[in-house]
Amino acid sequence: xxxKLITALTAMLPFAASAQSSLNLTQGVTEISQxxxxxxxxxxxxxxxxxxxxxxxxxxxxxxHRKSKNPKPATFHxxxxxxxxxxxxPFLILIGMAxxxxxTLFAMEDTSEADxxxxxxxxxxxxxxxxxxxDVEYFSLxxxxxxxxxxxxxxGENYLLEVDRPLVIPTGKKVRFLVTSDDVIHSxxxxxxxxxxxxxxxxxxxxxxxxxxxxxxxxxxxxLCGKDHGFMPVVVIAKEPAEYQAWISEQExxxxxxxxxxxxxxxxxxxKDELMELGERIYLGNCAACHQPNGEGIPGVFPSLKxxxxxxxxKSGHIDIVVNGKAGTSMQAFGNQLSLRELAxxxxxxxxxxxxxxxxxxxxxDVNQFVKE
Amino acid sequence: xxxxxxxxxxxxHHHHAPSGITRWLFTTNHKxxxxxxxxxxxxxxxxxxxxxxxxxAELFQPGLQLVDPHFFNQMTTVHGLIMVFGAVMPAFTGxxxxxxxxxxxxPDMALPRMNNWxxxxxxxxxxxxxxxxxxxxxxxxxxxxxxxPLSTTYSSDSxxxxxxxxxxxxxxxxxxxxxxxxxxxxxxAPGMTYMKMPLFVWTWFITAFLLIAVMPxxxxxxxxxxxxxxxxxxxxxxxxxxxxVLFQHIFWFFGHPEVYIMILPSFGxxxxxxxxFSRKRLFGYSSMVYAxxxxxxxxxIVWAHHMFTTGMPVAAEIFFMxxxxxxSVPTGVKVFNWVATMWRGSITxxxxxxxxxxxxxxxTIGGFSGLxxxxxxxxxxxxxxxxxxxxxxxxxxxxxxxxxMAAAYYWLPKWTGxxxxxxxxxxxFWCSLISxxxxxxxxxxxxxxxxxxxxxxxxxxxADINQIVSIGGFAFGLSQLIFLWVVIKCARGGEKAPAKPWxxxxxxxxxxxxxxPYHTFETPPEVK
Numbered sequence: 001x002x003x004k005l006i007t008a009l010t011a012m013l014p015f016a017a018s019a020q021s022s023l024n025l026t027q028g029v030t031e032i033s034q035x036x037x038x039x040x041x042x043x044x045x046x047x048x049x050x051x052x053x054x055x056x057x058x059x060x061x062x063x064x065h066r067k068s069k070n071p072k073p074a075t076f077h078x079x080x081x082x083x084x085x086x087x088x089x090p091f092l093i094l095i096g097m098a099x100x101x102x103x104t105l106f107a108m109e110d111t112s113e114a115d116x117x118x119x120x121x122x123x124x125x126x127x128x129x130x131x132x133x134x135d136v137e138y139f140s141l142x143x144x145x146x147x148x149x150x151x152x153x154x155x156g157e158n159y160l161l162e163v164d165r166p167l168v169i170p171t172g173k174k175v176r177f178l179v180t181s182d183d184v185i186h187s188x189x190x191x192x193x194x195x196x197x198x199x200x201x202x203x204x205x206x207x208x209x210x211x212x213x214x215x216x217x218x219x220x221x222x223x224l225c226g227k228d229h230g231f232m233p234v235v236v237i238a239k240e241p242a243e244y245q246a247w248i249s250e251q252e253x254x255x256x257x258x259x260x261x262x263x264x265x266x267x268x269x270x271x272k273d274e275l276m277e278l279g280e281r282i283y284l285g286n287c288a289a290c291h292q293p294n295g296e297g298i299p300g301v302f303p304s305l306k307x308x309x310x311x312x313x314x315k316s317g318h319i320d321i322v323v324n325g326k327a328g329t330s331m332q333a334f335g336n337q338l339s340l341r342e343l344a345x346x347x348x349x350x351x352x353x354x355x356x357x358x359x360x361x362x363x364x365x366d367v368n369q370f371v372k373e
Numbered sequence: 374x375x376x377x378x379x380x381x382x383x384x385x386h387h388h389h390a391p392s393g394i395t396r397w398l399f400t401t402n403h404k405x406x407x408x409x410x411x412x413x414x415x416x417x418x419x420x421x422x423x424x425x426x427x428x429x430a431e432l433f434q435p436g437l438q439l440v441d442p443h444f445f446n447q448m449t450t451v452h453g454l455i456m457v458f459g460a461v462m463p464a465f466t467g468x469x470x471x472x473x474x475x476x477x478x479x480p481d482m483a484l485p486r487m488n489n490w491x492x493x494x495x496x497x498x499x500x501x502x503x504x505x506x507x508x509x510x511x512x513x514x515x516x517x518x519x520x521x522p523l524s525t526t527y528s529s530d531s532x533x534x535x536x537x538x539x540x541x542x543x544x545x546x547x548x549x550x551x552x553x554x555x556x557x558x559x560x561x562a563p564g565m566t567y568m569k570m571p572l573f574v575w576t577w578f579i580t581a582f583l584l585i586a587v588m589p590x591x592x593x594x595x596x597x598x599x600x601x602x603x604x605x606x607x608x609x610x611x612x613x614x615x616x617x618v619l620f621q622h623i624f625w626f627f628g629h630p631e632v633y634i635m636i637l638p639s640f641g642x643x644x645x646x647x648x649x650f651s652r653k654r655l656f657g658y659s660s661m662v663y664a665x666x667x668x669x670x671x672x673x674i675v676w677a678h679h680m681f682t683t684g685m686p687v688a689a690e691i692f693f694m695x696x697x698x699x700x701s702v703p704t705g706v707k708v709f710n711w712v713a714t715m716w717r718g719s720i721t722x723x724x725x726x727x728x729x730x731x732x733x734x735x736x737t738i739g740g741f742s743g744l745x746x747x748x749x750x751x752x753x754x755x756x757x758x759x760x761x762x763x764x765x766x767x768x769x770x771x772x773x774x775x776x777x778m779a780a781a782y783y784w785l786p787k788w789t790g791x792x793x794x795x796x797x798x799x800x801x802f803w804c805s806l807i808s809x810x811x812x813x814x815x816x817x818x819x820x821x822x823x824x825x826x827x828x829x830x831x832x833x834x835x836a837d838i839n840q841i842v843s844i845g846g847f848a849f850g851l852s853q854l855i856f857l858w859v860v861i862k863c864a865r866g867g868e869k870a871p872a873k874p875w876x877x878x879x880x881x882x883x884x885x886x887x888x889x890p891y892h893t894f895e896t897p898p899e900v901k
Contacts, residue, residue, distance in 0.1 A: 022818075022822050022834055023818040023821065023822060024818070024821050024822070025751075025754055025821045025822075026822075026823070035750070036750050036751055036753070036754055039748060039750060039751050040745070040748075040751045040754070043744065043745050043748055043751070044745065047741035047744065047745065050741070051737070051738070051741065054708060054709070054712060054737065055734055055737075057712050057716070058712050058715065058730070058733065058734065061712065061715040061716050061717075061718070061720070062715070062720060062722075062730070065651075065715065065716065065717055065718050065719065065720050066719075066720045066721070066722075067652070067719045067720060067721045070717065070718070070719050070720075071719055072719060073651065073652045073653040073717065073718045073719040073877075074653060074716075074717035074718070075653070075654070076656075076717075077653070077654035077655065077656050077657070077658070077714075078656070078657060078658075079656075079657075079713075082713070083657055083660050083706065083709075083710075086705065086706060086709045087702060087705075087706055090701060090702050090705045091702055094698045094699070094701065094702070097698065097748065098694070098695060098698060101694065101748045101749065101750055101751075102691060102694075104750040105687065105690060105691065105694070105749050105750045106687065108750055108753070109687045109690075124527075148436070149436060149437055149830060150436065150437060151436040151437070151438065155435060155436065155833060157833070158832070159435065159832050159833050160435075160830060160831065160832045161832045179684075183522070183526075183527065184520075184522050184523040184526075184527050185520055185522075185523065185617055187682060187756075187757060189757075189825070191754060191823045194750075194753060194754055195753070196682050196753045196754065196756060196757075197682055197684065198682045198683045198684060200611075200617050200618055200683065200684065201522060201611055201617060202610075202611020202612060202616075202617070203611060203616070203617075203618070203684070205683075205684035206684070219823070220823075220825050220828075221825070222682075222756065222757040222758070222825045223520075223682075223757060224446070224515065224516045224520070224523065224826075224827045225523065226446075226514075226515075226523060226527060227442045227443045227446065227514075228442060229442075229446075229827060229828060230442065230825075230827075230828030230829050230830050230831070231442075231830070298443060298510070298511075299509045299510060300508065300509030300510020300511065300529050300530060301443065301510045301511065301529050328526055329526070329527075330527055
């Protein structure tokens with residue numbers, strides 16, 4: 001009997017936990033996020049008590065002091081003593097509230113003595129992570145397929161909260177985030193860490209976390225950053241330090257190898273089919289958000305690539321703008337975001353898709369001339 | 374012919390009103406101008422509201438169904454701009470135009486020609502703003518807060534129109550504010566000392582100073598956006614020695630007092646209605662005046678609480694947290710005073726009173742979430758989520774707009790000479806009350822659970838909440854059509870209203886007949 005009950009209760013636990021988290025602030029997985037949650041609940045309960053008293057008095061008055069019950073109103077309209085009381089008491093409550101809030105704030109803003117430092121850079125509409133202590137850096141893009149967003153496919157469990165390459169951090173270590181932006185203001189937010197920091201172009205903000213529990217933690221960009229603001233999630237995986245160490249060493253090796261591969265590829269050329277196939281994939285993942293899948297852009301905001309002069313005639317201008325971007329516009333420099341092969345493919349794709357049919361094939365070596373070291 | 378007749382009439386009795394369209398175009402009468410402001414604000418309320426309907430329809434389900442994200446951003450932006458500058462602010466100016474001269478025993482506003490001008494530039498401002506939606510690249514899509522560099526380097530060319538229209542709105546507001554101040558300082562009836570003025574006059578007096586102080590700051594902000602975008606300056610561009618966060622400091626130095634510009638006149642309205650229907654004098658008149666002044670003063674030193682996540686020194690965060698928390702003290706005093714006014718009164722529940730009571734409760738709920746938002750460490754979690762959206766809609770919709778509804782019902786008999794249809798009005802009230810809570814209360818939960826604001830699509834965990842919110846939104850939108858019906862019906866006829874239709878109402882406005890004659894208080898009344 002009792003075993004059954006325990007089983008039943010245990011089965012309900014995750015449900016209870018999820019029911020709670022879908023309506024209230026998360027308690028998170030760090031000491032700080034727990035303290036923030038406690039502050040939140042404290043101030044919430046204080047508000048509830050004040051609310052019950054004030055609204056209670058109002059409702060009592062509405063019932064017993066209505067004209068049918070109390071035809072002759074009282075005439076008092078001043079009482080200095082009462083007014084002083086209801087000025088001083090709220091003031092004291094505020095002081096009681098300010099003390100723990102101040103302590104938590106100091107703890108949150110203390111970014112000293114970090115074990116790991118990650119530079120987080122926002123741009124329209126992706127995050128870039130660079131590990132300071134290791135030769136590892138990469139972009140992290142939304143992984144949800146466009147077909148799900150457009151309701152042509154069923155939405156997955158982590159719809160809009162999934163990325164191709166999550167940030168990986170070690171558990172039990174103080175991880176410092178340096179947050180900045182390449183274009184507009186973004187805001188890097190992981191609710192489970194109680195970390196939300198604006199990414200300001202030209203300035204670097206600091207935040208930190210120390211995660212106790214391994215797991216996958218999801219957040220989103222919190223500051224309106226243009227058209228696809230709703231489509232740049234943050235995913236962080238916290239791993240045990242040993243696992244983390246293994247992961248980061250592997251990444252270092254992979255990225256080193258990729259760079260060597262790049263050099264080797266310079267002398268190779270790809271066929272049109274290869275270029276177009278890879279190019280389409282890269283285009284849809286990196287370019288279509290602005291220039292649209294049909295290449296027509298959004299008039300007045302994002303230029304069209306279909307039959308326009310640069311794409312049809314100006315080959316070097318085209319490669320240059322993809323590799324180095326255009327200052328003062330939304331056009332990013334993709335030279336450091338994509339490999340030479342990918343750049344060559346996407347430029348080839350743009351010059352041959354949607355009826356552009358220039359017949360130009362761009363190879364890695366062509367692109368390499370425009371890469372500024 | 375008619376012009377000549379009009380001219381002759383004009384010379385004969387200089388207070389004859391011209392008829393037809395010119396009456397409205399050239400009028401300098403505070404009642405005409407007040408009516409135009411009120412109608413204009415109601416039209417804008419419907420226009421901005423229909424944009425909210427687009428937003429809620431898109432958010433009804435996860436996925437993109439109706440609009441693309443770029444247009445969605447235009448809707449949130451223009452909805453905000455229209456509601457703030459086109460609906461709430463002109464409604465208050467309309468009420469001030471109608472009621473301030475009647476309440477202080479003045480024949481008109483002090484600067485009637487400027488009054489005409491400050492109204493008539495408004496339709497042009499909003500025509501420009503709305504027209505920008507049809508430009509190539511669309512209208513403003515950077516949020517009503519237009520943070521740089523999203524509004525500079527990365528915005529479409531409609532930004533120039535946006536800047537120009539905000540300039541016009543600002544000029545209109547400043548002229549309106551000057552008029553209110555000059556009227557109140559110079560045209561009070563003999564015996565109407567400052568501390569005898571009705572609270573609506575007092576709160577508007579203080580609001581007008583806030584307007585004059587901060588609208589030029591907004592003008593500066595939009596001008597710097599304009600020059601950054603088109604003339605190569607770098608106020609907000611780090612690459613040129615500027616700072617994007619500087620924009621936010623300037624914007625919110627305007628923006629926070631602006632918030633109180635949209636709520637202080639409400640306090641005045643509620644302080645007129647609750648005593649009237651409680652048949653008891655307002656409790657703590659002078660503390661109400663001081664509390665209003667204190668709130669206005671504090672509004673200048675709390676702006677950075679909108680920017681806790683921008684990366685400020687911890688000392689600044691603490692200063693702005695404490696200063697913001699302090700605001701709850703004078704605000705609390707006001708709420709306690711209203712409750713004390715009701716206490717042992719003789720209360721009846723006509724529609725103005727119902728809206729006023731809903732105001733006190735729902736505005737206080739908005740105040741509670743405001744206090745929670747003031748606590749910096751927790752604000753990091755709340756910031757830029759639907760919790761904030763819930764908070765400011767509680768204070769602006771069930772706060773400011775409910776108070777405007779209350780005012781409209783309270784003074785409609787004076788304006789039209791007819792009693793409004795109480796049954797229909799009660800329908801309007803109960804539909805609005807239920808739907809407004811269905812609309813905004815669940816937003817608290819969406820925000821706490823982690824839904825960011827200003828997103829056109831969301832993850833599946835927020836689907837249920839958004840569906841409820843959208844249903845509440847559609848219901849609230851439709852409920853406002855009942856209001857339109859009540860007002861039109863009341864303007865066209867109905868039971869004759871006496872000079873003082875409310876038993877417990879006090880003030881000079883109730884000493885003139887209903888409807889108030891075209892010219893009132895040509896001989897100033899004596900106030901004892």
